[in-house]
Amino acid sequence: MTTATFSAPAWTDKKRYLWLLGIVVMGLPLYGYGLYLWTGLSLFFWTTPVIVYTLIPLLDRVIGEDESNPPDGTMASLAQEKYYRYVVYAAIPVQYLSFVWGTYMAVRGNLQWYQWLGLLISVGMTSGLAINVGHELGHQTSKLERWLAKIALAPVMYGHFYVEHNRGHHVRVATPEDPATSRFGESFYEFLPRCVYGSIKSAWEIEKLRLAKQGKSVWSIENDNLQAWAITVALFGAMTVWLGWWALPFMIVQGAYGGGLLEVVNYLEHYGLRRQQKADGSYERCQPHHSWNSNHSATNIFLYHLQRHSDHHANPTRSFQTLRNFDGVPRLPSGYAGMIMVAYIPWLWFRLMDPKVVQYYGGDMSRANIKPSIRARILAKYGSATA
């Protein structure tokens, strides 16, 4: 039966409709409020952080991992299907609804402080999750999607991410020069300011250089940073005019919280990993073993397969639905959602992850990306092939 090879059962994407949860999750602060109205329990103002910090890690544990990949023959058609694009677009109006409603409630809702705080963190989390939406869209090459990326990044004040992620992070990933690659021995709290400052600085310089080549000033309206930040200014300005000055600190702090959520994910994506330098000082190409991965299903659904991070860096324009699992790449012991909690507690993180980095490099820590101030001590401790 030679024909049998040609009539394999049609492959269907089991996650197809699960991706709709990416839209649902953007409305979590609203559902939390609905539950509060229904039950009278203020606890429900905290629904969003409870789901993200505990329910999703728990689901990762219960549901476990899914290593399945779309078969090679389906990749092209799967990538073309518009449905997957629309699912991502649709998250943005819900994100804005949470943001606008949340800011309104914070100012006009007569909330108790513990309700207000829960709301702040909830809205901040949806804004932070929206960076992932902006990330997915910002990697696409169509004009519409690139604008939608800027719009998704506006409530979280992260417009520069649009520039820095593609043209900064993807180029310098897993090198000491990348602000968004965490180093061995660097705690999340050391990484956070270095990454935020370094990313903004880099985004500015990237655009300055591009515009200079065209003979234009960095202050040109064509500066993508300025364009993206302008949306934030317009949005925050309009909300402040509508709701008064008290809207402003709420919007700024929720944005900061959202940015912090993105950065903790950044922290775990490349911890300690480093591309080797060639004789001329340039770095080897980014390869699958330069990212930490996870196949935990629950987090993968909420983050659009972001945890299949090796494939993402190997094929940056590949859409989320087609990202593949690789064998033999660095694997995190849990999904990103669970690892976030570990990253918040540095001693626990080092205890769990440092041995994994050491093991990954077979004890040759001269190949790892180590925090400069402890590099000599680490090399002395583990020895190095070049020593």
Added chain:
Amino acid sequence: MKKWRCLVCDFVYDEAKGVPEEGIAPGTRWEDVPDSWTCPDCGAAKSDFVMEEID
């Protein structure tokens, strides 16, 4: 000789220069660059490059 720019990271492939360290000799026209070749900086596919007039 033309130049092609990576849409993801702005790396520029200059036909005049090629990428000798990757076995693409100076003067290699874009259409002769293998389809499997990807952006040396960020890994984007050859199809993610656009032709650009740069002087």
